[in-house]
Amino acid sequence: MKLIQELLESLAEALVGLGAVMRFLLRLVAASPRALLRVDLISQQIYNAGALSLVIIMLSGLFVGMVLGLQGFQLLQRFGSEEALGTAATIGLVKELGPVVTALLFAGRAGTALASELGLMRATDQLSAMEMMAVDPIRRVVVPRFLGGVIAMPLLAAIFSVIGIYGAQLVGVQIMGVDSGSFWSQMRGAVSLSDVNEGIVKSSIFGVTCSLIAVYQGYYAVPTAEGVGRATTRTVVTSAVFILFLDYLITAAFL
Amino acid sequence: MSYAVNGGRPVFAGLDMDIPRGRITAVMGPSGTGKTTLLRLITGQVRADLGTITVAGQELRGIRRADLYVLRRRMGMLFQNGALLTDLSVFENVAFPLREHTDLPERLIRQLVLTKLQAVGLRGAAQLMPSELSGGMSRRVALARAIVMDPEILIYDEPFVGLDPISLGVILRLIRRLNDALGITSIVVSHDVHEISTVADAVFLLSGGKVVARGTPQELQSYPSEVVRQFIGGLADGPVPFHFPAPDYFGELLARSEDA
Numbered sequence: 001m002k003l004i005q006e007l008l009e010s011l012a013e014a015l016v017g018l019g020a021v022m023r024f025l026l027r028l029v030a031a032s033p034r035a036l037l038r039v040d041l042i043s044q045q046i047y048n049a050g051a052l053s054l055v056i057i058m059l060s061g062l063f064v065g066m067v068l069g070l071q072g073f074q075l076l077q078r079f080g081s082e083e084a085l086g087t088a089a090t091i092g093l094v095k096e097l098g099p100v101v102t103a104l105l106f107a108g109r110a111g112t113a114l115a116s117e118l119g120l121m122r123a124t125d126q127l128s129a130m131e132m133m134a135v136d137p138i139r140r141v142v143v144p145r146f147l148g149g150v151i152a153m154p155l156l157a158a159i160f161s162v163i164g165i166y167g168a169q170l171v172g173v174q175i176m177g178v179d180s181g182s183f184w185s186q187m188r189g190a191v192s193l194s195d196v197n198e199g200i201v202k203s204s205i206f207g208v209t210c211s212l213i214a215v216y217q218g219y220y221a222v223p224t225a226e227g228v229g230r231a232t233t234r235t236v237v238t239s240a241v242f243i244l245f246l247d248y249l250i251t252a253a254f255l
Numbered sequence: 256m257s258y259a260v261n262g263g264r265p266v267f268a269g270l271d272m273d274i275p276r277g278r279i280t281a282v283m284g285p286s287g288t289g290k291t292t293l294l295r296l297i298t299g300q301v302r303a304d305l306g307t308i309t310v311a312g313q314e315l316r317g318i319r320r321a322d323l324y325v326l327r328r329r330m331g332m333l334f335q336n337g338a339l340l341t342d343l344s345v346f347e348n349v350a351f352p353l354r355e356h357t358d359l360p361e362r363l364i365r366q367l368v369l370t371k372l373q374a375v376g377l378r379g380a381a382q383l384m385p386s387e388l389s390g391g392m393s394r395r396v397a398l399a400r401a402i403v404m405d406p407e408i409l410i411y412d413e414p415f416v417g418l419d420p421i422s423l424g425v426i427l428r429l430i431r432r433l434n435d436a437l438g439i440t441s442i443v444v445s446h447d448v449h450e451i452s453t454v455a456d457a458v459f460l461l462s463g464g465k466v467v468a469r470g471t472p473q474e475l476q477s478y479p480s481e482v483v484r485q486f487i488g489g490l491a492d493g494p495v496p497f498h499f500p501a502p503d504y505f506g507e508l509l510a511r512s513e514d515a
Contacts, residue, residue: 133351
């Protein structure tokens with residue numbers, strides 16, 4: 001009985017938390033039109049969230065693609081269809097690994113940076129100072145960071161997938177000896193626009209999710225060293241769980 | 256006015272203050288008496304539970320966010336740690352309110368910012384980042400930022416904490432000079448008795464959520480109140496107890512030894 005009560009209380013708490021995040025999202029959406037006029041602020045945040053994550057995204061994409069090339073080759077060879085390696089690797093990357101791994105890396109690199117930056121701004125009274133200067137911190141600080149993340153994520157996922165395909169080609173064609181023409185032509189023939197669309201939809205939703213979680217955790221961080229640390233940890237953990245959960249839902253919706 | 260944090264222990268109960276226009280008013284009191292909370296109430300960051308707060312003729316109860324922001328443009332606030340925006344240079348920090356609230360041409364913004372930085376003696380530090388400044392310099396930059404929109408009311412939250420004697424002297428002089436030159440109404444929250452007495456025109460002493468003394472710094476020196484005598488004299492024990500409320504000392508010691 002006590003266990004059920006505790007479970008119900010936890011569920012109610014989670015629902016209240018989700019409601020608060022949704023209300024925060026509405027505030028961000030309402031403030032977005034005016035914030036979009038400040039192109040300089042948004043582009044700065046796209047640079048922070050996107051360009052500064054490029055190296056880690058590209059390196060990870062290359063290695064994931066190489067592993068995919070190696071594993072895919074070993075598997076397909078058993079059935080004598082190693083020419084289908086291009087198709088297998090591309091579909092795997094564009095629909096699944098590209099958006100998911102990029103989102104996980106984004107949460108770890110850009111999400112934590114966003115949460116800790118906002119948390120420290122709260123702890124050092126920078127957000128209160130803005131309010132005192134009659135400047136809405138949501139519009140001036142939070143929305144540009146949120147939009148920067150939302151815009152950067154699909155671009156990063158696309159770059160991850162492209163580099164990943166190159167990595168799979170590098171191992172499959174250059175090292176394992178799969179025919180280059182077969183690799184590319186089978187890929188072009190089998191991968192459709194709907195596969196690419198699925199990847200775009202996933203990475204866009206992950207972009208909104210990761211950026212929202214990061215700015216929410218940072219903005220409402222307890223203004224202490226411990227509070228900021230906790231907000232950063234929560235950003236990564238919550239983002240990872242939601243990315244994998246949403247990945248399943250979106251995949252099911254596209255079937 | 257009365258205020259309690261989240262409906263809990265009251266911070267203020269029946270607080271009554273009238274801050275004169277165009278003068279330097281100090282709000283003093285022991286740590287934990289709610290001096291900073293009072294500033295948050297005056298600036299509309301938190302709302303009073305009971306009673307009214309009127310700032311520059313504007314009643315804060317039920318004020319809309321947009322109206323509050325309009326009112327705040329007439330106020331400047333110096334935070335305890337300066338609260339400079341760490342991703343902007345000194346120049347950009349001071350220019351921040353101008354860029355956010357006006358469409359002034361860049362040349363004019365530059366002139367205004369340099370004028371304010373000159374007033375606080377930091378024109379030469381315009382291109383430095385906040386991380387390159389000392390505590391005193393940060394506070395002077397924050398002061399330049401607070402006056403860049405020419406406010407009617409300037410609020411200082413513990414402006415003397417952690418400053419060396421030179422920086423402290425500079426800040427004291429600036430508070431006096433800015434008040435006299437610009438005709439600003441200044442509210443200084445502090446517990447530094449000596450420093451306040453050199454600069455304030457009037458002092459309110461808070462304790463237990465109420466004003467326990469008011470007058471000029473000189474009048475407070477001979478105020479007939481135990482609390483005031485303890486505070487001005489810096490006595491460890493008195494109406495404001497040295498010990499935080501706790502159960503009987505020996506009783507607790509014995510109970511612990513029995514547990515062990």
